[in-house]
Amino acid sequence: MNISRRHMLVLLPAAAVAWESVLAGTPENSPNYNMSEHWWGMLIQIPKCIGCGNCVRACATENDVPDGFFRTWVERYHVTDYNLTEPEVISPNGGKDGFPIVQEDAGKYFYVPKMCNACADSPCTQVCPVGATFVSPDGAVLVDQSYCLGCAYCVQACPYGCRYIHPQKHVADKCTLCYHRITKGLTTACVENCPTGARQLVNLKDPKDPIHAFLKTHTVQVLKPQMATNSKAFYYGLDGSVR
Amino acid sequence: MNIFKDSGHLFKFAACFVIGFLIYLGLRGFVVPKTFGQYGHYRGSALKDIAAKPIKYAGHQVCEDCHTDQATAKSAGKHVTVNCEACHGALAAHANDPTSVIPVKPDPLVLCARCHTATAAKPKDFPQVNIDEHSGGAPCTMCHTNPHSPAMGAAPAAGGAK
Numbered sequence: 001m002n003i004s005r006r007h008m009l010v011l012l013p014a015a016a017v018a019w020e021s022v023l024a025g026t027p028e029n030s031p032n033y034n035m036s037e038h039w040w041g042m043l044i045q046i047p048k049c050i051g052c053g054n055c056v057r058a059c060a061t062e063n064d065v066p067d068g069f070f071r072t073w074v075e076r077y078h079v080t081d082y083n084l085t086e087p088e089v090i091s092p093n094g095g096k097d098g099f100p101i102v103q104e105d106a107g108k109y110f111y112v113p114k115m116c117n118a119c120a121d122s123p124c125t126q127v128c129p130v131g132a133t134f135v136s137p138d139g140a141v142l143v144d145q146s147y148c149l150g151c152a153y154c155v156q157a158c159p160y161g162c163r164y165i166h167p168q169k170h171v172a173d174k175c176t177l178c179y180h181r182i183t184k185g186l187t188t189a190c191v192e193n194c195p196t197g198a199r200q201l202v203n204l205k206d207p208k209d210p211i212h213a214f215l216k217t218h219t220v221q222v223l224k225p226q227m228a229t230n231s232k233a234f235y236y237g238l239d240g241s242v243r
Numbered sequence: 244m245n246i247f248k249d250s251g252h253l254f255k256f257a258a259c260f261v262i263g264f265l266i267y268l269g270l271r272g273f274v275v276p277k278t279f280g281q282y283g284h285y286r287g288s289a290l291k292d293i294a295a296k297p298i299k300y301a302g303h304q305v306c307e308d309c310h311t312d313q314a315t316a317k318s319a320g321k322h323v324t325v326n327c328e329a330c331h332g333a334l335a336a337h338a339n340d341p342t343s344v345i346p347v348k349p350d351p352l353v354l355c356a357r358c359h360t361a362t363a364a365k366p367k368d369f370p371q372v373n374i375d376e377h378s379g380g381a382p383c384t385m386c387h388t389n390p391h392s393p394a395m396g397a398a399p400a401a402g403g404a405k
Contacts, residue, residue: 035290050365052358054329061333062299076364102363109364134285144289147276180296189300195325195358196369 033183038138039205040177041232042191043214044113046239048198051076051111055190055199056096062178062189069164070094071175072115072190079241080107087241112235112242113199115190116141116162116175117223120230124154124163124174133172139204139232140177148172159227177201204232301338303327309341313391320392321370330354330390351383351390 051074059065059072074095078088092099095111102109122141125133132147133154143154148171155163155172166173178188182201186192191199202211214220214236221238222231235242281287306327307314317323328334330349337344352374361371372378378385387393 033294047366050358050369054357058300058328058333078364098357099362099364101360105363110366111364131279131284131286134283134289136290137282142289142293144286144292146292147286147289176293179290179293181298181300181302183294184298186298186300186302192300192302192326193329195322195329197324 032185035136035138037205038182038203039232040139040182041118041202041204041211041234042115042177043200043202043211043220043234043236045198045200046110046112046235046237048196049074049111049113050196050198051095051099052195053095053098054193054195055113056094058189058193059175060096062181063176065173066167068093069167069173070096071162071173072113074099075112075114076109077112077239077241078107078109079239084239084241087239089243108239110237110239112238113190114160114162114223115233116177117160117229117231117233118177120232121228122158123227123229124158127153127157129153136179140179140182141174142176142179143172143174145169145171145173159224159229202232202234297335299333299335300328301333301335305338306334316389316391320389320394322391322393352380355383355390 053074055072056070056074059070063071065071072094073091075089075091076095076099078090080088090099099111118139118141120135120139122135125135125141128134129151130147130149132145132149133141133143135141145166150165150170150172152165152172155165158174163172163174165171178186178190181188187201188199191201200211203209204211211234215234218236220234220236222229222234223238223242225231276286276288278287278289279285282290303326310327313327317325331346332349334344334346337346356374358369359371359374361373365371374380383393384390386395
């Protein structure tokens with residue numbers, strides 16, 4: 001076969017493009033899980049939280065969260081003298097071991113479970129210089145730990161303090177919304193283990209999900225709405241003092 | 244005047260450019276992961292990697308498939324919202340291999356106290372007691388005989404199923 005220089009000039013780029021598409025392959029579909037049918041979020045009902053710390057322990061067990069780091073944690077707020085700007089907030093060991101007993105009943109107390117807010121417009125993913133963190137097509141904010149450099153831009157970009165650098169892996173780590181569970185038809189570890197139903201995993205794309213009725217009839221709030229993160233962690237009964 | 248007189252130089256330059264571009268394409272195909280850009284500016288196969296992590300909490304549906312007595316007792320009582328592993332711990336290993344992985348029975352004085360210890364910081368409508376005053380150190384299950392349905396006078400826990 002006689003290939004002229006002119007033919008070669010056309011053939012080589014064509015071969016390169018073809019080789020790229022061969023490398024890319026066809027995407028494999030997870031069995032029984034269709035990403036396009038889900039848009040995950042979380043409903044957290046403050047009046048139901050009793051501060052038992054079950055969610056924190058369950059999350060640590062399920063996800064091998066190292067000691068002293070938290071993918072979810074519980075804060076106890078104490079608002080005295082109607083002073084919403086200076087609440088007293090404690091979270092001993094993230095609430096993992098429960099909270100100290102309070103005898104006197106001055107002011108008001110309440111517990112606020114915190115976790116990744118599953119932002120649709122997440123500030124943390126926008127700052128990643130290497131494309132290692134992203135909002136998945138089904139609405140979970142995830143970290144590709146084999147791609148992460150550990151630069152911690154995302155850690156400081158998250159307005160909710162939900163990320164940390166894993167002390168052994170030296171890469172960014174965070175709540176995955178138990179992506180390995182929700183793609184298997186299970187709920188998250190924190191929701192599974194919440195004894196009062198204060199947490200509820202919601203699929204905003206499912207018209208039969210009770211979240212739609214709840215959002216219509218209840219006043220809900222997201223944390224730091226001024227950050228325009230389009231958070232999907234909806235808080236019911238959230239006090240104005242919560243930051 | 245022939246403006247294409249020295250066009251040979253341009254062809255050499257263009258050839259260098261094309262070769263450079265091909266080297267770039269080759270390197271790019273080698274360096275960039277296959278699925279990068281499949282869904283967005285990230286490795287598409289990372290989703291599969293993250294989803295492949297094994298679970299540790301089996302989920303209450305799996306428990307209830309075998310432990311039907313407890314599930315029935317629980318559904319009738321106040322602990323209906325409490326899922327099995329919230330008290331019994333992560334037991335996917337037990338669900339996968341029920342004979343060799345045997346769960347440890349939780350200690351009522353530790354377990355019940357986690358939620359029901361009285362503190363002014365808890366929601367007022369949540370049932371809570373000062374354990375020392377309430378039971379004097381006796382295990383909760385002495386009176387609340389069935390923790391799956393903890394009301395007094397409920398049918399005692401079925402002891403058989405382990």
